[in-house]
Amino acid sequence: MASFPAVLQSEWTKIRSVRSTVWTLALTFVITLGIGALLSLLTKNNFSEFAGAGDSPFDATGTAFSGILLGELAIIVFGVLAVGNEYSSGMIRVSLAAVPQRATLLLGKAAVLGALALVVALVTAFTTFFVGQSLLGGHSTTIGSPHVLRAVFGAALYLTMLCLFSAGVTAMLHNQTLALGVLVPFFFLLSPILSAVPKVKTLAHYFPDYAGSRMLLVYEQTDQPYGPWAGFAICLAWTAAAILGGILVLKKRDA
Amino acid sequence: MIELHELTKRYGDTLAVDGLSFQVPQGVVTGFLGPNGAGKSTTMRMILDLDRPTSGKVTIDGRRYGQLNEPLKYIGALLEAKAVHPGRTAYDHLLWLAQSNRIPRKRVDEVLALVGLSSVAKKRSRGFSLGMGQRLGIASALLGDPEILMFDEPVNGLDPEGILWIRNLMKGLASEGRTVFVSSHLMSEMALTADHLVVIGQGKLLADLSMADFIKQNSRSAVRIRTPHVEQLLTALHGAGLNAEARPDGSYEIEDGDLAHIGELAAAHGVTLHELSPQQASLEEAFMQMTADSVEYHAGNGEGRDAAGAWGAAWQPRDAAAADPAAGKEN
Numbered sequence: 001m002a003s004f005p006a007v008l009q010s011e012w013t014k015i016r017s018v019r020s021t022v023w024t025l026a027l028t029f030v031i032t033l034g035i036g037a038l039l040s041l042l043t044k045n046n047f048s049e050f051a052g053a054g055d056s057p058f059d060a061t062g063t064a065f066s067g068i069l070l071g072e073l074a075i076i077v078f079g080v081l082a083v084g085n086e087y088s089s090g091m092i093r094v095s096l097a098a099v100p101q102r103a104t105l106l107l108g109k110a111a112v113l114g115a116l117a118l119v120v121a122l123v124t125a126f127t128t129f130f131v132g133q134s135l136l137g138g139h140s141t142t143i144g145s146p147h148v149l150r151a152v153f154g155a156a157l158y159l160t161m162l163c164l165f166s167a168g169v170t171a172m173l174h175n176q177t178l179a180l181g182v183l184v185p186f187f188f189l190l191s192p193i194l195s196a197v198p199k200v201k202t203l204a205h206y207f208p209d210y211a212g213s214r215m216l217l218v219y220e221q222t223d224q225p226y227g228p229w230a231g232f233a234i235c236l237a238w239t240a241a242a243i244l245g246g247i248l249v250l251k252k253r254d255a
Numbered sequence: 256m257i258e259l260h261e262l263t264k265r266y267g268d269t270l271a272v273d274g275l276s277f278q279v280p281q282g283v284v285t286g287f288l289g290p291n292g293a294g295k296s297t298t299m300r301m302i303l304d305l306d307r308p309t310s311g312k313v314t315i316d317g318r319r320y321g322q323l324n325e326p327l328k329y330i331g332a333l334l335e336a337k338a339v340h341p342g343r344t345a346y347d348h349l350l351w352l353a354q355s356n357r358i359p360r361k362r363v364d365e366v367l368a369l370v371g372l373s374s375v376a377k378k379r380s381r382g383f384s385l386g387m388g389q390r391l392g393i394a395s396a397l398l399g400d401p402e403i404l405m406f407d408e409p410v411n412g413l414d415p416e417g418i419l420w421i422r423n424l425m426k427g428l429a430s431e432g433r434t435v436f437v438s439s440h441l442m443s444e445m446a447l448t449a450d451h452l453v454v455i456g457q458g459k460l461l462a463d464l465s466m467a468d469f470i471k472q473n474s475r476s477a478v479r480i481r482t483p484h485v486e487q488l489l490t491a492l493h494g495a496g497l498n499a500e501a502r503p504d505g506s507y508e509i510e511d512g513d514l515a516h517i518g519e520l521a522a523a524h525g526v527t528l529h530e531l532s533p534q535q536a537s538l539e540e541a542f543m544q545m546t547a548d549s550v551e552y553h554a555g556n557g558e559g560r561d562a563a564g565a566w567g568a569a570w571q572p573r574d575a576a577a578a579d580p581a582a583g584k585e586n
């Protein structure tokens with residue numbers, strides 16, 4: 001049987017030796033940080049207009065993470081390409097000939113993908129948080145304030161889980177173009193639109209992105225269906241299901 | 256050793272491989288021959304456990320592919336399609352492959368040198384020519400220093416130099432005692448490299464015999480004649496115990512006939528000959544005859560039929576081989 005450490009090493013070589021890894025992960029960092037910094041700065045300079053006369057308190061953490069909705073696109077693309085390029089290049093046959101234990105192969109890939117995504121997401125989340133706070137000046141919060149540290153880790157976990165979820169969906173669809181065509185409209189159109197529609201939104205509140213993003217909230221919201229940890233669990237369940245689905249499809253199909 | 260037992264694969268309505276049973280003999284080059292669509296690539300994918308058989312089984316050294324510990328050390332394969340990420344360098348492609356089966360890194364440099372790709376090892380494979388891509392695929396197959404090598408149509412699309420290189424490589428590998436299983440749809444290619452032949456058509460086994468036996472069985476000759484005095488000549492031949500087959504173009508052929516004997520016979524009976532020529536069917540024709548019935552597009556395509564006609568009704572090596580698949584196995 002293929003040794004799991006050997007598969008991990010091999011998958012690491014695969015991932016570090018293509019350019020798309022570098023640019024998708026760099027974009028994740030740059031977009032999340034850039035937009036977050038920009039909005040933090042705008043908020044500070046126009047605080048009275050931006051923060052509004054809200055019923056909920058101003059969320060300095062959430063302001064710094066304004067860019068995450070766009071930044072997640074890059075890490076989703078990273079997850080799709082890491083799995084999908086095996087299919088687009090036909091390399092999947094070489095990979096399976098080398099590691100015929102299909103579950104081992106996909107789990108190894110997911111582990112490497114997840115570890116790398118987590119490292120990049122942690123760096124992105126903490127950098128974004130601290131840069132955002134420094135730009136917010138007098139309106140900033142601190143990492144030691146209630147729930148803030150959880151929200152920053154939550155941002156990193158959110159990005160990592162969306163990446164792995166996308167990787168799993170790509171394995172299920174075994175086609176990267178199709179996977180992008182399904183995932184991008186889902187996360188950028190369908191999910192945000194549905195979560196604003198009355199009635200339907202109850203369902204949309206259990207989508208992976210909505211659930212995962214609950215971890216980023218520092219203050220409770222009035223219409224919140226569940227707390228941050230329930231959100232984490234729901235998002236994690238989606239991720240696990242996607243990877244499991246990917247394994248089942250990979251095991252069943254002819255390569 | 257690769258052993259197939261009643262291996263069958265169905266894709267929807269297509270029966271791609273139909274109850275194939277044969278063994279790939281050790282230490283020689285075995286040609287896996289069949290027209291396009293015969294099921295060669297499908298069979299090879301099943302050997303590697305990439306496609307799952309509908310029924311039957313295939314084993315390598317007695318085990319299923321998936322049960323092999325670090326399979327690249329047992330069997331190395333080059334499949335039909337180019338299967339390399341275009342943005343990855345040749346070196347990195349071989350490196351991940353080596354790492355997955357715990358093959359030492361220095362072996363990557365060795366195989367790169369072996370196939371002559373050392374100078375472009377750090378180049379992304381996007382810019383590789385077909386021949387370079389094929390060499391990289393062969394380097395992947397050789398990486399684990401396996402006893403068995405399997406190549407699917409390795410010379411397809413290559414220039415003469417590349418073809419020659421692959422031929423010599425396969426012979427070299429067999430001379431080191433390795434088992435080489437190589438597919439082709441061209442008999443002429445196999446005649447130059449293979450020691451043993453497995454012929455399939457429409458997924459079914461048509462022949463399994465040594466190349467020497469194939470040549471012995473198929474290198475029959477005939478004498479072709481053309482005459483304005485057909486009746487007289489046929490009577491004369493009949494009187495001498497010879498049988499002539501009419502051909503569509505008006506000529507006649509006498510199988511295994513002796514040129515001088517037939518000429519003298521014609522002279523003795525005062526028959527004018529417009530043609531008296533020896534005919535030698537090529538192995539390619541013999542192969543086409545063997546697979547004529549199984550070629551998917553044979554309707555309207557005269558090629559296979561003509562080759563069949565060249566041998567007349569008496570020539571039936573296909574049935575002989577099919578009825579006795581053990582024929583030719585003794586060597």
Ligand SMILES: Nc1ncnc2c1ncn2[C@@H]1O[C@H](COP(=O)(O)OP(=O)(O)O)[C@@H](O)[C@H]1O
Pocket residue numbers: 266269270271289290291292293294295296297298
């Ligand atoms: N993945 C597939 N799905 C459906 N049909 C297939 C598939 N692969 C091969 N076939 C069909 O099976 C038959 C055998 O194909 P193949 O094994 O590629 O033949 P060969 O390699 O001898 O040319 C053909 O009719 C082909 O169209």
Ligand SMILES: [Mg+2]
Pocket residue numbers: 292295296297335407408
């Ligand atoms: Mg083929």
